Amino acid sequence: MNAPEFCAGVARRNITPETSIWMSGYPFRDRPSEGALHPLWAKALAIEDSNRTRVVIVATDLIALPRDITDLVSMRVQQRYGIERSQIMFNSTHTHSGPVVWPNLMAMFNLRREDESVVVQYSRRLGEELFSLIGSALADLAPAQLSYGFGETHFAVNRREHTPEGVRIGINATGPVDPQVPVLRILSKAGHLRAVVFGYACHNTASPCRSYQLSGDYAGFAQAELEQNHPGASAMFMMLCGGDQNPNPLGSIELARSHGKTLAAEVDRVLETVLSPVSSPFRSAFESISLDFAPHTRETFENELKDADPAHVHRANAMLRTYDEFRPVHQTLYPIQALRFGPDFAILALGGEVVVDYSLRVKKRYPGKLVVAAYSNDVMSYIPSRRVLQEGGYEAIDSMVFYGQPGPFADDVEDRVLDGLDAVMRRVGISVEGTRKGADFSDGS
Ligand SMILES: [Zn+2]
Numbered sequence: 001m002n003a004p005e006f007c008a009g010v011a012r013r014n015i016t017p018e019t020s021i022w023m024s025g026y027p028f029r030d031r032p033s034e035g036a037l038h039p040l041w042a043k044a045l046a047i048e049d050s051n052r053t054r055v056v057i058v059a060t061d062l063i064a065l066p067r068d069i070t071d072l073v074s075m076r077v078q079q080r081y082g083i084e085r086s087q088i089m090f091n092s093t094h095t096h097s098g099p100v101v102w103p104n105l106m107a108m109f110n111l112r113r114e115d116e117s118v119v120v121q122y123s124r125r126l127g128e129e130l131f132s133l134i135g136s137a138l139a140d141l142a143p144a145q146l147s148y149g150f151g152e153t154h155f156a157v158n159r160r161e162h163t164p165e166g167v168r169i170g171i172n173a174t175g176p177v178d179p180q181v182p183v184l185r186i187l188s189k190a191g192h193l194r195a196v197v198f199g200y201a202c203h204n205t206a207s208p209c210r211s212y213q214l215s216g217d218y219a220g221f222a223q224a225e226l227e228q229n230h231p232g233a234s235a236m237f238m239m240l241c242g243g244d245q246n247p248n249p250l251g252s253i254e255l256a257r258s259h260g261k262t263l264a265a266e267v268d269r270v271l272e273t274v275l276s277p278v279s280s281p282f283r284s285a286f287e288s289i290s291l292d293f294a295p296h297t298r299e300t301f302e303n304e305l306k307d308a309d310p311a312h313v314h315r316a317n318a319m320l321r322t323y324d325e326f327r328p329v330h331q332t333l334y335p336i337q338a339l340r341f342g343p344d345f346a347i348l349a350l351g352g353e354v355v356v357d358y359s360l361r362v363k364k365r366y367p368g369k370l371v372v373a374a375y376s377n378d379v380m381s382y383i384p385s386r387r388v389l390q391e392g393g394y395e396a397i398d399s400m401v402f403y404g405q406p407g408p409f410a411d412d413v414e415d416r417v418l419d420g421l422d423a424v425m426r427r428v429g430i431s432v433e434g435t436r437k438g439a440d441f442s443d444g445s
Pocket of ligand 1: 094203243353
């Protein structure tokens with residue numbers, strides 16, 4: 001074969017806030033940022049198959065990208081470049097040392113008007129940057145070789161520690177984890193590394209929770225390390241189902257740096273192995289399903305107004321407003337996306353802070369070469385499994401306050417997500433029945 005089957009384009013934008021800005025991820029910080037340890041990046045990879053079907057993957061050193069931003073950017077990309085919503089995947093590294101992104105997690109903070117305006121302006125600008133970033137990646141398309149492989153690393157630990165007082169954030173050494181590190185390698189026609197996309201299911205929270213220096217945390221260090229090892233290449237981290245996973249140990253910049261090095265070393269090791277070639281055609285599907293919250297009444301939030309915690313009062317006020325306006329919140333939209341690359345390789349991109357149970361369950365359900373990413377396209381809350389919801393704790397209940405959601409999900413949340421993702425997978429020709437039959441997803445579609 002003379003002509004390469006694929007084209008790829010890469011682009012990047014430095015999205016480090018230019019001024020001091022409130023940082024996201026923890027309610028404890030008492031002042032805005034004080035400088036940056038290293039730049040924060042938005043990076044895009046555009047790939048095109050032999051039928052000229054395109055897929056764009058966007059990675060960002062941010063806590064999350066809310067749908068307010070991703071909807072707008074994809075709409076503009078669709079208008080300008082004719083690329084459908086299903087063909088663009090946005091992921092965030094979930095760094096807890098990045099800026100607040102409006103309106104994600106807004107109930108977590110009590111921002112003064114001037115601090116809020118910095119955040120709103122940054123987020124607006126971010127939309128512009130992402131639109132132009134995608135344009136640059138598309139303009140950069142050139143013949144490329146695509147291949148993929150899997151490695152693993154082990155610094156993530158299940159953080160749902162069971163205590164006599166209930167589940168708290170700590171260390172659960174026997175809880176489920178997913179050590180897999182998927183790697184997508186993009187070489188130029190001449191064989192030079194142009195980009196590497198890699199992922200891991202682990203909160204990006206190795207840095208101290210009261211650090212005031214902006215950084216990409218371990219994922220930022222891993223990307224920087226890989227880019228240093230491969231001059232000219234873009235390293236893009238994709239956050240997987242790490243909702244209930246924390247780095248272990250954690251709590252210092254040095255640990256963020258060393259976990260980053262560990263992850264980069266594993267990606268480098270995989271890059272040197274014999275990888276599987278990606279094949280055509282690309283197929284994509286995107287759907288927003290709706291997830292129900294557990295029932296609540298106006299009284300639920302009238303009582304919550306008396307809570308000593310300002311985040312609860314904030315949430316209660318927001319919910320009472322929705323009751324006043326005759327639109328109480330009983331559901332949330334939930335985006336599910338599937339990107340299929342030829343018969344045997346696919347990325348399933350789920351919204352929200354998805355706990356690891358989903359990753360393990362979905363990979364068993366579709367025993368092919370499947371990457372289950374989370375923190376994609378929107379992050380409206382944690383997404384607990386049935387087990388996590390029943391056990392309670394931060395991911396099931398407490399975090400909903402910071403997300404400004406009315407309360408825990410209804411009992412059927414896991415079934416809804418699984419039904420939704422089955423439907424999206426079917427639209428790219430992958431079915432549970434088909435997958436069980438063979439070693440890949442090829443079920444005649
Ligand atoms: Zn989180």
